[in-house]
Amino acid sequence: FLAMFLGGFIIGFVENWKLTLIIVAAAPLLAGGGFMMMKVMADSVNGSLNAYSKAGGVAEEAFAMIRTVASLGVESQVKQRYERNLADAEAFGIRKARAQGLGMGMTMGVYFLCYALAFWFGAKLVIDSEDEAASRIGPSNEGFCRIGGQVLAPQDYLGCGFVEPVTFATAADVCRCFTCQCGCIADSANCVAGGDILTVFFAVVMGAFALGQAAPSLSALTNGRAAAGKIYSIIDRTPA
DSSP states (O other): HHHHHHHHHHHHHHHHHHHHHHHTTTHHHHHHHHHHHHHHHHHHHHHHHHHHHHHHHHHHHHHHHHHHHHHTTOOHHHHHHHHHHHHHHHHHHHHHHHHEEEEEEEHHHHHHHHHHHHHHHHHHHHHHHHHHHHHEEEEOOBBSTTTOOEEEEEHHHHHHHHOOEOOOOOOHHTTTTTGOOOOOGGGGGGGGHHHHHHHHHHHHHHHHHEEEEEEEHHHHHHHHHHHHHHHHHHOOOOOO
């Protein structure tokens, strides 16, 4: 999980630091949702296991002393003890299912909101980079490669990616046509592409989600250290 977190954020900042910072604003919500879901589920599983073990202990005790139970006529009391422990296990199971549903709902809700935010801002970055590139390397003003130029011939549609006649309104519109060789077509290294947006989005979001899933594991390590401290204190204790 830690490797996913670090790798995702490194890829995001290398590819496009502006979009990464926007997505990072929602990262705490993603991590928090994953942490809450995993923490409550882990506590519920431990509680249900304890309840099942108590119920099993009641059953084992009853079977081991079945003659005594039968002679005293306490079968109904033993049954009630067993059912109480099973009811506790059921309650923990319901709690686990609710936590899983709420956590997944919150996580996916934030996830899709991140989709909307990232793709809106990503589209803005793509358009801004195209405008900037067109201002640096403008159209040649030859043929239809000019502001106000029209793509009318069917053989030119393929090079421009159109399927119908188009009139160019801005230099960026002209430079989206591959055959004009200007703007981002001529200087793609300094432009933001759709693939860059997808790379940053999934890398950062998956990294944030992995951080939230790693939190319960870190708490388990902390609990283990505390338990080990008690054991070592007993081992190191000097006999009276």
